[in-house]
Amino acid sequence: MVRAIVGANWGDEGKGKITDVLAEDSDVVVRFQGGANAGHTIINDFGKFALHLLPSGVLHQRIANVIGPGVALDIDKLLKEYDDVVGRGIPRPKLFISDRAQVMMPYHVDFDRFEEERLGKASFGSTKSGIAPFYGDKYLKIGIQVCMLYDPPMLRERLHGAITQKNAILEALYHKPPIDEEALYHKLLEQAESIRPMVIDTTAYLHQALAEQKSILLEGQLGSLRDPDHGIYPFTTSASPLAGYGAVGAGVPASAITNIYCVTKAYSSCVGAGPFTTELFGDAAVELRNRGGDAGEYGATTGRPRRVGWFDAVATRYGCMVQGATECVLTNLDVLGYLDEIPVCTAYEVEGRTITDFPNTPTLMKCKPVYTKLPGWKADVRGVTSFDALPPNCRSYVDFLQKQVGVPIRMISTGPKRCETFRR
Ligand code: GDP
Numbered sequence: 001m002v003r004a005i006v007g008a009n010w011g012d013e014g015k016g017k018i019t020d021v022l023a024e025d026s027d028v029v030v031r032f033q034g035g036a037n038a039g040h041t042i043i044n045d046f047g048k049f050a051l052h053l054l055p056s057g058v059l060h061q062r063i064a065n066v067i068g069p070g071v072a073l074d075i076d077k078l079l080k081e082y083d084d085v086v087g088r089g090i091p092r093p094k095l096f097i098s099d100r101a102q103v104m105m106p107y108h109v110d111f112d113r114f115e116e117e118r119l120g121k122a123s124f125g126s127t128k129s130g131i132a133p134f135y136g137d138k139y140l141k142i143g144i145q146v147c148m149l150y151d152p153p154m155l156r157e158r159l160h161g162a163i164t165q166k167n168a169i170l171e172a173l174y175h176k177p178p179i180d181e182e183a184l185y186h187k188l189l190e191q192a193e194s195i196r197p198m199v200i201d202t203t204a205y206l207h208q209a210l211a212e213q214k215s216i217l218l219e220g221q222l223g224s225l226r227d228p229d230h231g232i233y234p235f236t237t238s239a240s241p242l243a244g245y246g247a248v249g250a251g252v253p254a255s256a257i258t259n260i261y262c263v264t265k266a267y268s269s270c271v272g273a274g275p276f277t278t279e280l281f282g283d284a285a286v287e288l289r290n291r292g293g294d295a296g297e298y299g300a301t302t303g304r305p306r307r308v309g310w311f312d313a314v315a316t317r318y319g320c321m322v323q324g325a326t327e328c329v330l331t332n333l334d335v336l337g338y339l340d341e342i343p344v345c346t347a348y349e350v351e352g353r354t355i356t357d358f359p360n361t362p363t364l365m366k367c368k369p370v371y372t373k374l375p376g377w378k379a380d381v382r383g384v385t386s387f388d389a390l391p392p393n394c395r396s397y398v399d400f401l402q403k404q405v406g407v408p409i410r411m412i413s414t415g416p417k418r419c420e421t422f423r424r
Contacts, residue, residue, distance in 0.1 A: 107184075280308055313404035
């Protein structure tokens with residue numbers, strides 16, 4: 001059985017916690033795309049963990065964790081995260097790295113930063129983790145797979161090819177010093193040794209796990225609207241965060257994915273640039289931002305304040321559709337207990353028309369939200385673990401969202417802790 005946990009929106013929906021909850025009855029947890037550019041916040045008995053590259057199963061000793069071929073592998077960051085986790089008392093996680101995953105190079109991170117600096121005001125709000133240059137090189141076929149680190153002549157030749165191109169751009173476009181090829185080559189050889197025991201053919205491993213009836217959990221990063229094809233391009237990430245891509249980036253058959261859990265917050269939050277129709281500003285934004293998440297809405301990786309807004313049913317319905325959601329998980333319901341009434345965006349208005357289908361980027365940029373206002377419940381529901389125990393207005397809010405989104409909300413989270421979750 002393969003289950004996927006993915007985001008319905010712009011990321012930060014609370015997938016980390018839900019992955020941690022569902023990991024309990026999984027045998028393998030797999031990261032299938034992205035890199036150290038996003039983070040999952042997990043709070044358990046050992047404390048609070050912001051995981052970036054490590055799969056969320058690392059906090060459960062029984063679980064095998066896999067970094068699939070679709071991931072952008074920053075080896076230094078991975079090892080640091082691994083050491084941090086172990087240093088805080090977690091038993092050594094079982095971790096496997098795909099021999100076909102590609103290696104994030106220091107120059108990818110530099111190019112990310114140089115390009116955002118060059119773009120200035122027109123920048124994309126990149127986390128500057130090297131993601132766009134990394135995937136650019138992957139599809140230009142000048143990337144380096146983990147397996148190539150163990151073939152020194154091939155590594156040298158490929159590195160030279162890539163660096164020749166990089167140095168020309170560094171000099172002509174960014175006016176920066178060239179890359180020290182020799183030093184990087186030796187650093188890569190060292191990194192290769194430090195991860196050697198973890199590197200395997202993870203695709204074969206996962207197919208074997210499936211043959212043995214094991215339960216595999218695909219752990220998505222970001223959300224639908226950051227998908228390069230179906231999202232708010234160009235304000236997207238560079239590798240698909242959709243469950244459909246999960247099959248590719250992890251290395252499991254598409255037909256094996258049976259459950260797609262699409263996570264969404266009870267309001268909206270968004271890190272980075274791009275159209276965000278229900279965005280709040282001023283005092284209302286500050287209040288929601290400070291009350292959101294476990295310690296305010298600030299990026300798990302970057303610490304940047306997140307943009308916040310009301311629940312956007314148009315975007316979430318679309319987000320669930322492109323994910324192929326079989327059920328929805330609603331998080332952060334506890335955050336809204338302070339409001340007298342809660343607006344929910346049920347349509348967009350654009351050029352005199354009202355639309356309910358999520359449009360392409362140029363149209364989206366002109367859209368204004370159409371709100372339906374629901375009564376608040378004015379109560380603290382933090383830690384409530386049954387639907388019936390929620391105040392009537394809170395239940396009505398959930399039912400309204402479910403009707404709008406068109407996917408059953410089967411799991412609800414009322415606080416950042418693992419135990420503050422229930423199914424209905
Ligand atoms: P992810 O990238 O989708 O895993 O999202 P993050 O975990 O980075 O962001 C979600 C934030 O909300 C984190 O600070 C979580 O600790 C927090 N969180 C998750 N679920 C809940 C919830 O139900 N209530 C509250 N108050 N915080 C939550």
